[in-house]
Amino acid sequence: MSDESQRCHGMRDLLPADMARFRRVEAAFRDACLAWGYQEVRTPTIEHLHLFTAAGTLAPHMLGRVYSFLDWDGWSGERVVLRPDATIGAARLFVEHMRGEKLAKLFYIQNVFRFAGGDEPREGWQCGVELLGDTQPRGDVELVLLGWRVLECLGVAPAEVRLSHPGIVRAVLAQAGLEPAEQVRAYDRVLDSDPSVVGELEGRLPDLGASLRLLLEGEGSGSAYLANVRNTFAGAVPGLAWPLDELTVVVKALGALGVRCRVATAAVGSFEYYTGPVFQFAAGGRPLGGGGRYDGLIALVGGPSLPASGFALDADKLASLLPSPEAGALERAVAVQPISEQSEVLAAAFATADALRGLGLWTEVALAIDQSSACRWRVTVGPKGEAMTFTLYDASTRRRRSFADLDGVTAALEVTAGAP
Amino acid sequence: MPLKLALPGGQLARRVDALLARAGLAISGYSDGSRSYRPRLPERDGVLLRVFREKDIPIQIALGNYHLGICGLASVQEQLVRYPSEALVMLRPLPLPPVGLYVGAPQSEGPTTLADLAGRRGLRLVSEFPDLAEAFALAARLPAYRIFPVWGAAEVYPPEDADLAVVAAASEQEVIGHGLAPLHRLLAGPPWLIAHRGSLQEKDLSPLLGPLMALDGAGAPAGRADTLLELPAVPMAAGSAPAPRIASERVRVALPDGHQQPSAATILRNAGLSFAGYDEEGWVRRPTSSIAGLEVKVIRPHDMPQQVALGNFDLAISGRDCLLEHHCRFPASPVAEAVDLGGGQFDLSAVVSQDLPAESLAQAMAIWRAQGVGSIRVASEFPAIADDYARTHRFWRYQVIPIGGASEGFVPEDAELLIEGIQTGRTLAENNLKAIDRFLRSTTCLLAGRREVSGRKGKLLAQLIERFREAANQRAAGG
Numbered sequence: 006m007s008d009e010s011q012r013c014h015g016m017r018d019l020l021p022a023d024m025a026r027f028r029r030v031e032a033a034f035r036d037a038c039l040a041w042g043y044q045e046v047r048t049p050t051i052e053h054l055h056l057f058t059a060a061g062t063l064a065p066h067m068l069g070r071v072y073s074f075l076d077w078d079g080w081s082g083e084r085v086v087l088r089p090d091a092t093i094g095a096a097r098l099f100v101e102h103m104r105g106e107k108l109a110k111l112f113y114i115q116n117v118f119r120f121a122g123g124d125e126p127r128e129g130w131q132c133g134v135e136l137l138g139d140t141q142p143r144g145d146v147e148l149v150l151l152g153w154r155v156l157e158c159l160g161v162a163p164a165e166v167r168l169s170h171p172g173i174v175r176a177v178l179a180q181a182g183l184e185p186a187e188q189v190r191a192y193d194r195v196l197d198s199d200p201s202v203v204g205e206l207e208g209r210l211p212d213l214g215a216s217l218r219l220l221l222e223g224e225g226s227g228s229a230y231l232a233n234v235r236n237t238f239a240g241a242v243p244g245l246a247w248p249l250d251e252l253t254v255v256v257k258a259l260g261a262l263g264v265r266c267r268v269a270t271a272a273v274g275s276f277e278y279y280t281g282p283v284f285q286f287a288a289g290g291r292p293l294g295g296g297g298r299y300d301g302l303i304a305l306v307g308g309p310s311l312p313a314s315g316f317a318l319d320a321d322k323l324a325s326l327l328p329s330p331e332a333g334a335l336e337r338a339v340a341v342q343p344i345s346e347q348s349e350v351l352a353a354a355f356a357t358a359d360a361l362r363g364l365g366l367w368t369e370v371a372l373a374i375d376q377s378s379a380c381r382w383r384v385t386v387g388p389k390g391e392a393m394t395f396t397l398y399d400a401s402t403r404r405r406r407s408f409a410d411l412d413g414v415t416a417a418l419e420v421t422a423g424a425p
Numbered sequence: 426m427p428l429k430l431a432l433p434g435g436q437l438a439r440r441v442d443a444l445l446a447r448a449g450l451a452i453s454g455y456s457d458g459s460r461s462y463r464p465r466l467p468e469r470d471g472v473l474l475r476v477f478r479e480k481d482i483p484i485q486i487a488l489g490n491y492h493l494g495i496c497g498l499a500s501v502q503e504q505l506v507r508y509p510s511e512a513l514v515m516l517r518p519l520p521l522p523p524v525g526l527y528v529g530a531p532q533s534e535g536p537t538t539l540a541d542l543a544g545r546r547g548l549r550l551v552s553e554f555p556d557l558a559e560a561f562a563l564a565a566r567l568p569a570y571r572i573f574p575v576w577g578a579a580e581v582y583p584p585e586d587a588d589l590a591v592v593a594a595a596s597e598q599e600v601i602g603h604g605l606a607p608l609h610r611l612l613a614g615p616p617w618l619i620a621h622r623g624s625l626q627e628k629d630l631s632p633l634l635g636p637l638m639a640l641d642g643a644g645a646p647a648g649r650a651d652t653l654l655e656l657p658a659v660p661m662a663a664g665s666a667p668a669p670r671i672a673s674e675r676v677r678v679a680l681p682d683g684h685q686q687p688s689a690a691t692i693l694r695n696a697g698l699s700f701a702g703y704d705e706e707g708w709v710r711r712p713t714s715s716i717a718g719l720e721v722k723v724i725r726p727h728d729m730p731q732q733v734a735l736g737n738f739d740l741a742i743s744g745r746d747c748l749l750e751h752h753c754r755f756p757a758s759p760v761a762e763a764v765d766l767g768g769g770q771f772d773l774s775a776v777v778s779q780d781l782p783a784e785s786l787a788q789a790m791a792i793w794r795a796q797g798v799g800s801i802r803v804a805s806e807f808p809a810i811a812d813d814y815a816r817t818h819r820f821w822r823y824q825v826i827p828i829g830g831a832s833e834g835f836v837p838e839d840a841e842l843l844i845e846g847i848q849t850g851r852t853l854a855e856n857n858l859k860a861i862d863r864f865l866r867s868t869t870c871l872l873a874g875r876r877e878v879s880g881r882k883g884k885l886l887a888q889l890i891e892r893f894r895e896a897a898n899q900r901a902a903g904g
Contacts, residue, residue: 055569058562068563080734080755082549082571189566190658 015120015127017321025330027130030323031114033158034132038112041151043134046111048094051076054084056093056306063090063278066193070120087118092278092299092315093306095135100308108138114320126321133317134296141298142254144314145282146262148296149255152286152316153264161293161326165265167224167285168256171297172248173270174221180242181209195221213241224269228256231268248281255282278302286318288326294318338367338380339418344387353393353411354386360415384414427473430633431482431494432464434831437616438476440521441495448636460855462834472632475838478829480504483619487513490839492624493633495519498614499526499554499593502654507556514625515653516618520640525613526554528561528591529605531584539609539657542567542589551575551582552591557611557654561591564656576725576829578682580605581710585673586722586737612654672736675718676885679733679741681726682708688768688869689742696896698889718885733872734760739886742766746773746807746846746867753809763873764893767900773810775862776843776853778836786818786862793841794821804828804840811844814864833858 012018019027035045054073057063063071072087079085088094095111103109112134121127134151136144149166156164174195178188194202207217220238224230231253239245256266281298296316303311339361343354354370361368361384371378385396395408397417408414433441438456445452452474455464462476477485482496483504489512501515530536542548546569552558555574562570575582579590580603591611594600600607618637624630680703681689690705700721702712712721724732729741730751740763751758775786783789793801801823805811808827815823828835832843833856846867847853847860871893878886 053569058566058568058570075754078755078757080731080751080758080760082573082735084572186658 013127014123015125017126017128022329023324026324026327027320029327030132030159030318030320034114034155034318034320035112037151037155037158038134041110041147043110043112046095046098046113047115048088048091048098048113050088050116051085052088052094052097054086056097057086057089063093067119072118072120088115089117089119091115091117091131091133091317092135093302095133095315096137096302096306096308096313099135099137100303100306103137104308106138108140109135111135111137130320131317132294132320132323133315135313135315137303137311137313139312140314141281141312142251142258145251145255145298146258148314148316149259149264149284150262152284152294152296152318155318156286156288156293156323159323159327161288161323163265164286164288164293165267166259167267167269167287167295168252169269169283169285170248170252170281171279171283172251172281173245176242176244176248177206177210177217177220179244181206183209210241213238220270224267227260227266227268228253231256234268234270251282278305281314284316286316291322292319293322293326335367335379336381337365338369339382339384340369340371340376340378340380341384341386342371342376344385347388350386350388350393357384357386357395357411357414360411361418364415364419366418382418426628427471428628428630428632429473429475429491429493431485431491431496432474432476433479433482433496433616434462434476435479437479437497437521441616444519444521444640448640450633450636460852462831462856469632475834476831477834478831480829481831483513485839486619486621489621489623492621492628492630493637494619495616496619497524497593497616498612498653499524499557501617501619502526502612503554503556506560506654512622514620514622516620516634517638518615518617519637521615522595523613523615524593524595525597526557526591526593526611527597527600527605527607528589528609528611529580529583529600529603530589530608532601532604532606533584535584535588535606536608537606539565542608544568547571548589549573549587550589550591551579551587553577553579553593554591558591560654560656561609561611564658573731576727578710578724578728581722581724585677586732586735609657610655614653673720674882675720676740676882676889677720677722677738678889679729679738679743680708680712680721680723681729681742682723683725685726685742685744685769685869686723692742692766692768692869692893692896695900696892698892716885718882719889729872730758730760731755733874734758736874736876739874739878739882740889741872742869743872744769744867745870746771746810746865748870748872749773749865749867750807750809753813759875760872761875762870763890764871764897766869766871766893766897769867769869771846771848771867772860772863773807773865773867774845774847774860775814775864776836776845776847776858776860777841779857779859780837783861789842789861790818790820798841800824801842802826802840803842803844804832804835805844806830806832807844814844 057071058068067089071089073084076085091113095113099109114130114132116128116130118128134148136148153166174192178191183191191202203217203221210217220234231249235249239249252268256268259266278299278301279297280300283297285295286293294317298314300312303309303313341354341358343350358368358370381400383398387394395411395414396405397408397414398405406417432455442452442456450466452464452466454461464474464476466472466474479496479500480503482494483501485491486494487504487510505513536542542565545567548567548570550558550562550570551573553575555572559572573587580592583590583605590605592600592603597607686708687705690703693699700712700714702709703723708723710723712723714721726743727747729743730748732738733741745762748762751760777783777789781789781792783792799822801820803811803815803823804826806828808825811825815825826840832845833852836843836858853859873890
């Protein structure tokens with residue numbers, strides 16, 4: 006075997022410690038969603054490409070990086086795609102199965118696939134929430150708060166939320182006098198972080214007063230900053246009033262709840278489908294996920310005109326911030342060691358393990374004779390005359406006790422297991 | 426390592442040959458009818474030339490298999506739009522006639538401007554440049570579009586079998602001459618000299634680069650690749666419902682162009698069928714029939730199985746190799762061989778270099794394993810068949826290199842193995858190749874859909890199939 010990895014570029018193996026951290030993220034997210042009244046769903050890994058190419062779903066730079074192909078029955082030319090984003094699949098699920106409902110609160114933990122260069126990950130895991138129904142502005146506040154609580158539960162700190170609104174960029178584009186087609190293209194350039202677009206827009210807005218960069222690239226704290234933006238730009242760009250109003254309600258409510266908010270007026274994220282307040286979670290300057298309002302998406306995938314919003318946390322990034330699994334978890338772990346390969350001894354060892362698992366203890370049978378173990382407890386099972394003998398060893402105290410039957414062992418460990 | 430230049434075959438070869446001569450690089454064995462894909466540059470040691478189909482050249486340059494290449498702008502952009510690569514550098518346009526790539530619509534009842542496309546669901550785009558067609562569809566925000574890559578004759582598909590065609594043409598007038606209304610020009614320009622970036626940085630390319638860069642009359646200055654592609658910006662609009670497609674009441678037959686055309690004409694004559702504009706001497710894209718309810722189009726044989734599967738055509742005269750390629754890719758496709766017509770026989774074969782001391786695939790694999798070949802490169806115009814062949818023969822690790830032609834030049838430098846059709850074996854011998862496994866006898870066959878067709882159309886269809894069957898039986902009996 007050569008040293009060269011046989012793993013595909015951008016794909017990752019999760020080792021036991023990685024999985025332990027990943028499961029902690031999943032558990033914290035899932036527990037929080039269930040406690041807030043959300044229901045779990047799962048959508049297929051493969052979807053039709055056209056769901057994503059329709060106007061207003063994914064930005065062109067993302068569409069150029071999806072894994073799309075013709076399926077084995079794709080002679081009709083209908084391409085399919087490895088899910089590049091979970092929200093659009095969830096919207097399709099709603100339209101197909103729940104379209105009559107006025108309100109749906111859904112969550113999922115799913116992988117998404119997007120091409121990235123070099124060793125950058127091409128598969129990511131999203132802990133996502135979708136809130137489908139007319140909930141503005143309460144839903145916007147709830148979603149940010151729910152994500153914030155998950156971060157708190159995981160001990161990810163100091164976290165912050167950056168808020169923005171795509172209506173701000175769109176208002177500027179309209180004020181600049183761009184034709185609708187030019188607005189679409191310019192908006193995509195903003196999504197693609199094209200630095201030249203600001204200069205071009207400034208040339209079209211000579212009466213702006215202050216630098217457009219201040220509006221499109223600046224950021225500040227909470228409602229105070231929003232007030233400043235309003236005073237500086239709303240006179241020259243009247244279309245800014247409604248997005249600033251929407252943002253102000255959300256920012257003030259969250260501030261009162263102790264959520265640290267930064268306002269980055271035009272950091273609209275990577276998705277064309279956002280229509281209202283957009284937010285991003287970060288810790289130490291590192292983005293951990295985000296979401297926003299996407300009132301047009303349900304109609305774009307063939308459903309009714311229904312407002313909606315949602316967010317997703319990046320499970321991989323969150324897991325990477327967590328400490329290694331604690332050794333303390335082994336406090337309640339037991340290794341059962343049969344001292345020979347005789348069938349009676351093996352049967353007694355496995356029966357012992359079953360009984361201890363019944364007490365809620367993590368119990369493994371040592372599958373190799375010389376297997377070392379990090380478990381606190383070790384039970385050695387061996388023959389003594391016609392019967393079996395059981396020796397219980399506590400690695401923390403180095404104390405050893407022998408029992409003539411299994412009941413003695415279980416009675417001794419019941420305290421550890423917390424059993425009555 | 427020699428200095429390697431990739432040259433285009435096909436129609437561009439003659440012009441490039443003359444251009445190179447003008448640059449003081451007179452080549453022998455290039456566009457003079459030679460079957461070899463390795464022309465020579467006399468009196469210049471250390472220069473290796475190879476002829477490829479145009480579309481394969483940017484791939485070879487990006488991979489670093491060749492240092493320099495010459496090919497059409499559309500072929501370069503087709504590669505870059507799907508696989509943007511820093512490794513491919515566009516050096517300069519060459520003083521050769523420009524060619525454009527146009528999006529064309531049917532001249533009657535089709536859209537007349539790009540704005541007419543906004544929000545139209547389910548548009549079918551056909552092109553020899555499927556990745557550029559897709560880039561157009563994405564930029565124009567066409568909802569639920571479908572791209573149909575074809576080997577050629579894209580212009581003949583609209584309006585019945587496609588809504589838009591993305592076609593190469595010298596001018597808008599040429600597009601109109603094809604029966605299409607040009608909606609948008611995606612690009613236009615002469616062929617380009619391209620290079621591998623790493624080679625530019627580390628290898629002295631001056632024996633070729635000097636004369637080629639010194640050529641005058643180069644036309645437009647070199648630009649960035651992304652500025653050469655003119656993608657549309659179309660206003661967003663809600664997607665309309667797809668227009669229902671009404672099945673044709675006529676029996677639609679696809680006939681082959683290219684080298685299969687003379688034998689197909691003979692087959693038709695033997696079956697007692699004659700179409701104005703299609704005989705042993707030549708063809709037009711839309712021959713006419715005196716049989717009521719029968720419609721005929723001439724397209725590439727490679728494209729026929731999918732067209733029959735889609736229901737665009739009821740019958741098609743193609744090769745078994747094309748049908749197998751389609752079924753390897755789409756096993757449940759509703760197209761089948763209705764009649765073995767018997768003509769155009771050749772063997773699909775595994776082909777290696779004559780220098781490889783192997784007479785069978787097993788021996789070849791043993792040698793490659795002993796040589797430490799980590800990944801067996803399999804080049805073929807039939808990538809799905811090649812993939813199936815590699816899987817069923819348990820290649821340990823392999824790459825299928827889809828190519829558009831000129832395949833005999835790939836072995837041994839750029840591939841270990843070819844999956845290739847062999848008729849006489851003469852071209853193989855001239856390129857120092859040999860077959861080690863002839864695994865499929867391919868003949869011309871009549872393709873038909875597996876769906877049931879009733880009424881008058883069904884009756885005519887059955888009569889036509891029977892005519893072909895009788896002709897095939899007579900042929901088999903030596904009649």
